[in-house]
Amino acid sequence: MVTLIDYDHASARVRHVYDDIMATRKTSHVNNFWRALAHDPDTLEAVWSRMKRLMGSEADGALDPLTKELIYLAVSVSNGCEYCVRSHAAGAERKGMTAAQYAEMLAVVGLANETNRLAIGYQVPVDDSLR
Amino acid sequence: MVTLIDYDHASARVRHVYDDIMATRKTSHVNNFWRALAHDPDTLEAVWSRMKRLMGSEADGALDPLTKELIYLAVSVSNGCEYCVRSHAAGAERKGMTAAQYAEMLAVVGLANETNRLAIGYQVPVDDSLR
Amino acid sequence: MVTLIDYDHASARVRHVYDDIMATRKTSHVNNFWRALAHDPDTLEAVWSRMKRLMGSEADGALDPLTKELIYLAVSVSNGCEYCVRSHAAGAERKGMTAAQYAEMLAVVGLANETNRLAIGYQVPVDDSLR
Amino acid sequence: MVTLIDYDHASARVRHVYDDIMATRKTSHVNNFWRALAHDPDTLEAVWSRMKRLMGSEADGALDPLTKELIYLAVSVSNGCEYCVRSHAAGAERKGMTAAQYAEMLAVVGLANETNRLAIGYQVPVDDSLR
Amino acid sequence: MVTLIDYDHASARVRHVYDDIMATRKTSHVNNFWRALAHDPDTLEAVWSRMKRLMGSEADGALDPLTKELIYLAVSVSNGCEYCVRSHAAGAERKGMTAAQYAEMLAVVGLANETNRLAIGYQVPVDDSLR
Amino acid sequence: MVTLIDYDHASARVRHVYDDIMATRKTSHVNNFWRALAHDPDTLEAVWSRMKRLMGSEADGALDPLTKELIYLAVSVSNGCEYCVRSHAAGAERKGMTAAQYAEMLAVVGLANETNRLAIGYQVPVDDSLR
Numbered sequence: 207m208v209t210l211i212d213y214d215h216a217s218a219r220v221r222h223v224y225d226d227i228m229a230t231r232k233t234s235h236v237n238n239f240w241r242a243l244a245h246d247p248d249t250l251e252a253v254w255s256r257m258k259r260l261m262g263s264e265a266d267g268a269l270d271p272l273t274k275e276l277i278y279l280a281v282s283v284s285n286g287c288e289y290c291v292r293s294h295a296a297g298a299e300r301k302g303m304t305a306a307q308y309a310e311m312l313a314v315v316g317l318a319n320e321t322n323r324l325a326i327g328y329q330v331p332v333d334d335s336l337r
Numbered sequence: 338m339v340t341l342i343d344y345d346h347a348s349a350r351v352r353h354v355y356d357d358i359m360a361t362r363k364t365s366h367v368n369n370f371w372r373a374l375a376h377d378p379d380t381l382e383a384v385w386s387r388m389k390r391l392m393g394s395e396a397d398g399a400l401d402p403l404t405k406e407l408i409y410l411a412v413s414v415s416n417g418c419e420y421c422v423r424s425h426a427a428g429a430e431r432k433g434m435t436a437a438q439y440a441e442m443l444a445v446v447g448l449a450n451e452t453n454r455l456a457i458g459y460q461v462p463v464d465d466s467l468r
Numbered sequence: 469m470v471t472l473i474d475y476d477h478a479s480a481r482v483r484h485v486y487d488d489i490m491a492t493r494k495t496s497h498v499n500n501f502w503r504a505l506a507h508d509p510d511t512l513e514a515v516w517s518r519m520k521r522l523m524g525s526e527a528d529g530a531l532d533p534l535t536k537e538l539i540y541l542a543v544s545v546s547n548g549c550e551y552c553v554r555s556h557a558a559g560a561e562r563k564g565m566t567a568a569q570y571a572e573m574l575a576v577v578g579l580a581n582e583t584n585r586l587a588i589g590y591q592v593p594v595d596d597s598l599r
Numbered sequence: 600m601v602t603l604i605d606y607d608h609a610s611a612r613v614r615h616v617y618d619d620i621m622a623t624r625k626t627s628h629v630n631n632f633w634r635a636l637a638h639d640p641d642t643l644e645a646v647w648s649r650m651k652r653l654m655g656s657e658a659d660g661a662l663d664p665l666t667k668e669l670i671y672l673a674v675s676v677s678n679g680c681e682y683c684v685r686s687h688a689a690g691a692e693r694k695g696m697t698a699a700q701y702a703e704m705l706a707v708v709g710l711a712n713e714t715n716r717l718a719i720g721y722q723v724p725v726d727d728s729l730r
Numbered sequence: 731m732v733t734l735i736d737y738d739h740a741s742a743r744v745r746h747v748y749d750d751i752m753a754t755r756k757t758s759h760v761n762n763f764w765r766a767l768a769h770d771p772d773t774l775e776a777v778w779s780r781m782k783r784l785m786g787s788e789a790d791g792a793l794d795p796l797t798k799e800l801i802y803l804a805v806s807v808s809n810g811c812e813y814c815v816r817s818h819a820a821g822a823e824r825k826g827m828t829a830a831q832y833a834e835m836l837a838v839v840g841l842a843n844e845t846n847r848l849a850i851g852y853q854v855p856v857d858d859s860l861r
Numbered sequence: 862m863v864t865l866i867d868y869d870h871a872s873a874r875v876r877h878v879y880d881d882i883m884a885t886r887k888t889s890h891v892n893n894f895w896r897a898l899a900h901d902p903d904t905l906e907a908v909w910s911r912m913k914r915l916m917g918s919e920a921d922g923a924l925d926p927l928t929k930e931l932i933y934l935a936v937s938v939s940n941g942c943e944y945c946v947r948s949h950a951a952g953a954e955r956k957g958m959t960a961a962q963y964a965e966m967l968a969v970v971g972l973a974n975e976t977n978r979l980a981i982g983y984q985v986p987v988d989d990s991l992r
Contacts, residue, residue, distance in 0.1 A: 208459045235466060239452070242459035246702040248914065249709070253455070256448055256907055260441075268437035273404050274445050277411045281449035283589040284412050286679050286810050289456040290449070291591065292467045306399035309770035310391075312589040314405050316773070317387055318412035318421070320582040321370070324384070325420040327545040327574040328339045328373035329553065335366060336423045377571035379783065380578070387776055414720040417548050417941050422722065440901035443720040447713040447904070454712050458676040458705040460684065470852045497859060501845070504852035508964035510652065511971070515848070518645055518841055522834075530830035535797050536838050542801045543808050543842035548941050551849040552842070554860045568792035572784075576798050579780055580805035580814070583763070586777070587813040590732045590766035597759060598816045601983045628990060632976070635983035639833035642840070646979070649972055653965075661961035666928050667969050673932045674939050674973035679810050682980040683973070685991045699923035703915075707929050710911055711936035711945070714894070717908070718944040721863045721897035728890060729947045807982040815984065836982040844975040851938040851967040853946065 210241035220244045223254050230258055237293060263301060272301045279308075280315045341372035351375045354385050361389055368424060394432060403432045410439075411446045472503035482506045485516050492520055499555060525563060534563045541570075542577045603634035613637045616647050623651055630686060656694060665694045672701075673708045734765035744768045747778050754782055761817060787825060796825045803832075804839045865896035875899045878909050885913055892948060918956060927956045934963075935970045 213224055213236070223244075224236050243250045261278065263271050275298035282290035295308065344355055344367070354375075355367050374381045392409065394402050406429035413421035426439065475486055475498070485506075486498050505512045523540065525533050537560035544552035557570065606617055606629070616637075617629050636643045654671065656664050668691035675683035688701065737748055737760070747768075748760050767774040785802065787795050799822035806814035819832065868879055868891070878899075879891050898905040916933065918926050930953035937945035950963065 208461075210462075235464075237467075238461045238464050239456055239459075242461045243455060245459075245698065246706055249455070249702070249706045252907070252911055253448075253452060253709075257452075259903065260444055260448060268435060268441045269407070269445075273407065274441070276400070276404065277408055277442055277445045278449045280408045280411050281415050281446055282453055283585055284415055285450065285453045286584075286588050287453040287456055288588075288591070289461050289463055290453050291589065292463050296467050304399060305769060309773070310399045310405070311408055312586060313391055313770055313773045314400075314408045315412055315589060316582040316586045316777075317384075317391060318409045319416065319585050320578040321384060321388075322413055322416045322418040322421050323545055323581050324374060324380070324574060324578045325370055325418055326548050326550075327553065327577060328370075328376075329550070330339075330369045330373045330420050331341075332420055332423050333366075333369050336368075336427050376567060377575055380571070380575045383776070383780055384578075390772065414716055417719050419719075419722070422720065436900065440904070443717060444901055444904045446720060447717045447908075450716050451709040451713040454676055455705060455709045457679050457681075458684065458708060460681070470854075472855075497857075499860075500854045500857050501849055501852075504854045505848060507852075507960060508968055511848070511964070511968045514645070514649055515841075515845060515971075519845075521641065522837055522841060530828060530834045531800070531838075535800065536834070538793070538797065539801055539804045539835055539838045540842045542804050543839055544846055546805050546808055547843070547846045549846040549849055551854050551856055552846050554856055558860050566792060572792045572798070573801055575784055576793075576801045577805055579777075579784060580802045581809065583777060583781075584806055584809045584811040584814050586767060586773070587763055587811055590763075590769075592732075592762045592766045592813050593734075594813055594816050595759075595762050598761075598820050601985075603986075628988075630991075631985045631988050632980055632983075635985045636979060638829060638983075639837055642833070642837045642979070646840075646972075646976060650976075653968055653972060661959060661965045662931070662969075666931065667965070669924070669928065670932055670935045670966055670969045671973045673935050674970055675977055677936050677939055678974070678977045680977035680980055682985050682987055683977050685987050689991050697923060703923045703929070704932055706915055707924075707932045708936055710908075710915060711933045712940065714908060714912075715937055715940045715942040715945050717898060717904070718894055718942055721894075721900075723863075723893045723897045723944050724865075725944055725947050726890075726893050729892075729951050807978055810981050812981075812984070815982065836979060839982060840975040840979045843978050844971040847938055847974050848967060848971045850941050850943075851946065851970060853943070 208242050208245065210238055211244040212241065216244055217247065219247050220250065223247075223250055226258070227254065230262065239289065239293065261297075272298065272303060275301055275303065276307070276311045280311055283312065283315050284319060339373050339376065341369055342375040343372065347375060348378065350378050351381065354378075354381055357389070358385065361393065370420065370424065392428075403429065403434060406432055406434065407438070407442045411442055414443065414446050415450060470504050470507065472500055473506040474503065478506060479509065481509050482512065485509075485512055488520070489516065492524065501551065501555065523559075534560065534565060537563055537565065538569070538573045542573055545574065545577050546581060601635050601638065603631055604637040605634065609637055610640065612640050613643065616640075616643055619651070620647065623655065632682065632686065654690075665691065665696060668694055668696065669700070669704045673704055676705065676708050677712060732766050732769065734762055735768040736765065740768055741771065743771050744774065747771075747774055750782070751778065754786065763813065763817065785821075796822065796827060799825055799827065800831070800835045804835055807836065807839050808843060863897050863900065865893055866899040867896065871899055872902065874902050875905065878902075878905055881913070882909065885917065894944065894948065916952075927953065927958060930956055930958065931962070931966045935966055938967065938970050939974060 227236050227240060261274055265271060275294055279294050358367050358371060359365060392405055396402060406425055410425050489498050489502060490496060523536055527533060537556055541556050620629050620633060621627060654667055658664060668687055672687050751760050751764060752758060785798055789795055799818055803818050882891050882895060883889060916929055920926060930949060934949050
């Protein structure tokens with residue numbers, strides 16, 4: 207439905223983001239996600255800037271980069287976004303994720319989705335000790 | 338809507354689970370979630386057994402217990418389950434979660450929820466390199 | 469945020485729906501849901517008409533009325549709509565739902581929410597035999 | 600899984616709806632959605648009637664037809680319904696939607712999905728001024 | 731992304747589950763779902779055990795097996811899990827589900843999803859009579 | 862659970878954002894949402910910057926500010942975020958939203974949520990004309 211914008215057809219503003227993606231990720235390939243988002247340069251810049259700062263392999267945060275990829279994957283699986291699952295599973299593997307870690311993340315996602323609905327269905331009141 | 342089943346009014350089968358919860362968590366308080374689930378002993382046993390094995394502080398898995406709590410919290414926030422957010426935030430704090438880690442987990446959950454919809458909305462095809 | 473429209477302040481068109489609700493349900497109480505929806509008479513008429521025809525206790529369909537209430541409840545729990553859970557739980561009880569049936573419905577909702585994410589997370593391809 | 604019901608194999612009741620769809624939309628093509636829904640004539644009639652009245656290009660409502668298509672698209676993207684995104688994107692284009700409008704709608708959908716989870720995750724209490 | 735584990739390559743622990751699936755379902759085919767889940771034997775055992783006990787055609791519960799399949803399908807449709815919809819639709823057919831029952835279940839799922847959002851959007855307060 | 866950070870206790874970096882919010886919105890009140898987000902200055906800056914640029918009443922985009930508020934509300938209702946519904950309903954009212962427009966937006970949200978599930982449940986294939 208939406209065309210992907212190649213480097214050769216991109217505006218200077220979009221090329222600037224593409225250049226940063228390629229330099230940051232040490233690759234000559236810009237993923238389809240960014241090439242679709244290039245239709246909206248404001249959003250492209252804002253999302254890439256957040257992704258680089260928050261999820262980058264050299265990000266200096268309270269959580270290590272792999273843990274953040276697992277959290278990102280957990281949400282994407284829970285929301286059913288196939289593209290996001292595939293692209294971030296690849297990203298997580300580059301950061302060292304093992305098959306056993308992926309499987310255990312999925313097990314937690316499954317359990318949380320189950321217990322979320324049990325808590326809602328039983329309309330469990332919040333414990334005084336948790337307030 | 339649903340009453341909570343106290344230890345004194347619980348069947349032997351339910352008491353057995355309560356005893357294990359209290360022993361495992363070194364507490365005399367059984368959370369409301371379990372006391373509601375006690376209406377369905379089959380589910381109580383199955384969910385507690387999974388929770389203990391997968392999420393326990395001594396669980397021997399591919400991911401450390403705190404990482405799994407963060408994944409569990411990420412899903413619960415994304416699904417909007419208040420009870421689950423509150424009870425597992427308390428659990429994560431007991432396992433050492435800092436305020437900065439909680440905030441960074443939320444930032445990832447927010448970003449993933451945003452990019453999930455951008456990928457879907459642009460109907461981004463999966464890159465050949467990701468197949 | 470939204471005011472509830474009482475019978476005395478309702479237009480003739482809205483009163484006509486309220487009258488039908490009270491006659492169909494053999495009650496003098498019109499639930500808050502309908503009194504909020506009265507701000508939009510088109511939607512009030514359309515939704516009430518569907519609800520009466522599809523979910524009515526005398527509806528003549530392929531599924532019995534209680535089964536349909538359980539399906540309705542399952543979706544409402546899965547979506548986290550507290551109002552819908554409470555109002556349709558009361559409706560289901562009037563149609564004979566037992567506490568054990570409610571609990572078993574919740575167990576299925578929990579299991580489905582878990583396995584949905586496992587199937588998505590493992591990107592399970594559809595079996596040839598299921599196509 | 601579900602067969603599509605062609606005009607030639609449709610009942611008189613279903614044909615009546617198909618005729619109205621073709622006349623209203625000035626086309627000889629009845630979309631697959633309606634041809635699947637034809638398995639349930641009650642729902643076909645109810646949904647088509649709502650769609651025509653609420654979303655029709657000549658609908659006389661508080662919002663203009665294009666705004667409503669954008670709202671419809673926003674929900675469909677947020678829910679991840681590919682069929683709905685594609686069919687209503689085409690519908691919105693017929694009503695004049697530009698590529699820039701589609702992109703900006705997606706940006707809002709992304710931002711709302713992000714901030715929804717931040718509000719939930721921080722358990723932000725409603726401001727007194729908003730009550 | 732994830733490989734499927736065939737019987738011949740499965741561990742003794744996984745084979746034990748496969749054997750039980752084939753014996754319980756009287757088939758020589760183990761669905762792809764289980765063959766993917768075999769990467770995580772703990773989860774495979776826990777989910778199969780729940781599925782067998784809760785959803786089995788000979789399960790002895792408060793709800794009959796077909797009703798539970800319809801509830802399972804309703805949740806899976808609402809969540810947009812294609813694999814789950816296809817595999818459990820086949821399962822429900824084996825338990826006697828008619829096309830009319832499937833269509834009526836979908837109509838209820840559609841109505842519940844609509845009214846859930848109307849209740850949330852109008853911020854309808856819970857009736858005193860429902861507390 | 863999370864404390865709200867008042868201006869007097871905020872860092873210079875957070876105060877800078879608070880100042881911009883108050884100047885942009887011509888108010889001395891900083892909503893609770895921002896005062897919670899202040900725990901994570903990076904996210905506070907990024908989200909406020911996006912919100913201001915995309916949703917501001919003087920934003921110069923392809924869609925007018927009220928249309929974007931309606932889209933934002935539609936997503937928030939669909940996701941069940943009470944805080945977001947209340948705060949952005951107030952924002953939309955300031956931009957001129959009428960009660961009839963709010964009601965019609967909700968009607969579209971309800972219809973989209975219904976038809977999304979019908980399209981998924983019937984597994985409707987995308988029409989060739991929509992590819």
